[in-house]
Amino acid sequence: MxxxxxxxxxxxxxxxxxxxxxxxxxxxxxxxxxxxxxxxxxxxxxxxxxxxxxxxxxxxxxxxxxxxxxxxxxLLSGEEPLTGAELIDCARANASSGIKKAAQLCGYSTDISAFQAALKQTSQEMGLSIESLKNLLDK
CATH class of the missing domain: 3.30.70 (Alpha-Beta Plaits)
Structure with a gap:
């Protein structure tokens, strides 16, 4: 095991x-x-x-x-990034660490643009206001 x-x-x-x-x-x-x-x-x-x-x-x-x-x-490789509600829950909770660290912790490694695109798309799909994620999307 x-x-x-x-x-x-x-x-x-x-x-x-x-x-x-x-x-x-x-x-x-x-x-x-x-x-x-x-x-x-x-x-x-x-x-x-x-x-x-x-x-x-x-x-x-x-x-x-x-x-x-x-x-x-x-996690650090970016092989399996979070999606859906898990992505939103992770991004909100780690936003204070800054965009680079939040992207890394949510499974996007150093791909900040993919992280931001996924956040925008997921927010729209879930009907969420992006205000709570604004500091991660405006960088």
Whole structure:
């Protein structure tokens, strides 16, 4: 049985929670992920981390994913870019890291124009306002 090369941790957060409580939950997720990686023999510094946020009516599902080894190589290669809702959830959650990092984390490697084109197309297909992605599309 092959060893796993990725891990995922999710938490559901109420949208009306105070910001401090949300930030505390996200910090705890990072801590737990690091501890889990150490537990399975992976150096947390060697992994690449990606956030994803799924929006529900009154809550958000925050997902922290860690990739190392083959999964990390595949993510960084751009071989399997995210599409559809997964792309939007990833782009929104990682927008603050800048367009290059967001494109990389969403599986587009260094192909910024393909990342932006996919965001525009997916936003239109899903009937989403591109305002929430404006900082990624205007570069």
């Amino acid at each position: 092959p060893k796993p090369t990725q891990a995922h941790l999710d938490r559901t957060i109420k949208k009306n929670q105070p910001l401090e409580l949300k930030q505390k939950t996200l910090s705890q997720m990072q801590y737990y992920m690091g501890a889990k990686l150490i537990e399975v023999g992976v150096d947390p510094q060697s992994a690449i981390y990606r956030w994803s946020v799924k929006h529900k009516e009154d809550e958000q599902i925050c997902i922290l994913s860690a990739f190392w080894g083959e999964s990390k190589k595949k």
